Amino acid sequence: MSRFIAGILGTLLLLGAGLLWWQGRAQDEKPVTGPPPPLEAVSTGLPDAGDIGDARGPAPPVPPEAPKLSREEVRFNRYDRDRDELISRNELMGSRTAAFRKLDTDGNNLLTFEEWAVATGERFKGADADRNGLLTRQEFATTAPKRKAKVRCRC
Numbered sequence: 558m559s560r561f562i563a564g565i566l567g568t569l570l571l572l573g574a575g576l577l578w579w580q581g582r583a584q585d586e587k588p589v590t591g592p593p594p595p596l597e598a599v600s601t602g603l604p605d606a607g608d609i610g611d612a613r614g615p616a617p618p619v620p621p622e623a624p625k626l627s628r629e630e631v632r633f634n635r636y637d638r639d640r641d642e643l644i645s646r647n648e649l650m651g652s653r654t655a656a657f658r659k660l661d662t663d664g665n666n667l668l669t670f671e672e673w674a675v676a677t678g679e680r681f682k683g684a685d686a687d688r689n690g691l692l693t694r695q696e697f698a699t700t701a702p703k704r705k706a707k708v709r710c711r712c
Contacts, residue, residue, distance in 0.1 A: 633673050644668040 626634070636644045645667060660676045661668050684692055684700045692700075
């Protein structure tokens, strides 16, 4: 048992001496003051970019910009699911068949962008009460679809 206690005391003594030595060395080192050395003076061991500049090859091509779509084209594309530039009755959804029939002026069950644009242009003209080509908030409010009155339960 005395050997065990002596071993523990010896270990603690060595740890204490190491800690004092470490603290003494930390106080001897002087902190670095002043501006940092210039980058040319610091050697990283890495090759200079000028040495391997030709090995990288040409810059990659710049991707083309997508054309900016008008608001009507975005709305049209929302319904044109198969992107064939035509909106079929199924694409416009079964619940909107009455609205589709109004927009399909030639009755071929296909809605072209021209038919769509004419109908929305007429809707704009109908809302523009003062005929200045601009919609005020009050004029825009008239373009909202009419809501059907909800049937209330008479239980």
